[in-house]
Amino acid sequence: MTQYSCAVCGGPASSVCSQCKKMPYCSVICQKKDWLSHKNSHKIPNLLIYPDHAKWTPDEIIKSFKEHGYIIIKLLNKENQHLLREIDKARAKLFEYPVETVRKELHLPDTTKDACYIAGSNLQMVDIRPYDKMTKILPDPSVLVPGFKDIFFQCLNFFSEICIKLTELVFEKVPTVKIFGCSIANGGDLSFCRMLNYVKAGELFPPHVDNGFFTVSTKSTSTGLAVKNPLTGEYVYPEMLMTENDLVVIAGQIMEGYTKGIIKATRHAVFVQTPPRQTTLFSIHVGGSVFGMMGTEPDEDEKFEMFMRKYEPKQVDF
Secondary structure, three states, rough: OOOOOOOOOOOOOOOOOOOOOOEEEOOOHHHOOOOOOOOHHOOOOEEOOOOOOOOOOOOHHHHHHHOOOOEEEEEOOOOHHHHHHHHHHHHHOOOOOOOOOOOOOOOOOOOOOOOOOOOOOOOOOOOOOOOOOOOOOOHHHHHHOOOOOHHHHHHHHHHHHHHHHHHHHHOOOOOOEEEEEOOHHHHHHEEEEEEEOOOOOOOOOOOEEEOOOOEEEEHHHOOOOOOOOOOOOEEEEEHHOOOOOOOEEEEHHHHHHOOOOOOOOOOOOOOOOOOOOEEEEEEEEOOOOOOOOOOOOOOOOOOOOHHHHOOOOOOOOO
């Protein structure tokens, strides 16, 4: 049997990198030491930013956020497309259970609260506890809600990799700064996933911004999500441009702080037509904080009501 040596200290290796399955390590400590240089070799396969760019570039990402307030990522890999279908099934299953049951079964702290008190959400929200990005430590699937399995945590990993990749590309153009004593460039990534349940329909929910890094949702979970165009001031619906294999990503206030205003936090709002609107939104937060989970108050001069009253969903063909 071949004996491999640790890539860091040269000692006998007992494991390999959980992502690439190639780089040998003797311990978690050595893997963490090597992570900053080794993680750059991990690539997210076949993820393209709309409209079908062959390669991600920092300039394209920054331009899209500045001009549109969001980016659309097309998932071309069939495994990733299948994962989205499974995520949607698991999300629907999760909402069959009272939030107290979900929190207990997932061994979550009592952090259930209004996710967006100005956006009409009720109290059904789950903050998934932070986990170690270096070693992919996840809860034992046996403790999950029956029928839920571990698909939700696959979603957590998947969306996290996307957000971290976007962050790394943005910071090729923007120097990092520290917030709460934690730098994204120094392995300070902690992740949370929010489950929202909107029980009212046809009401005007004021615009707001989320204080996370990025927020990600799919076409099936973004119905009614309106995003404000930073240049024109008009609200648009990204889902009209999306297919079932796409993700929409909007920027949060922490990203605005990190880029010193180069990327603005995306102002967005919700218009629920048919209740309940059960939504899975994923955000990366910094320093283990859920600071800003409740969003921010809208500007007093925001003329959002007239826009909502005129809302008529239309199918856009391309």
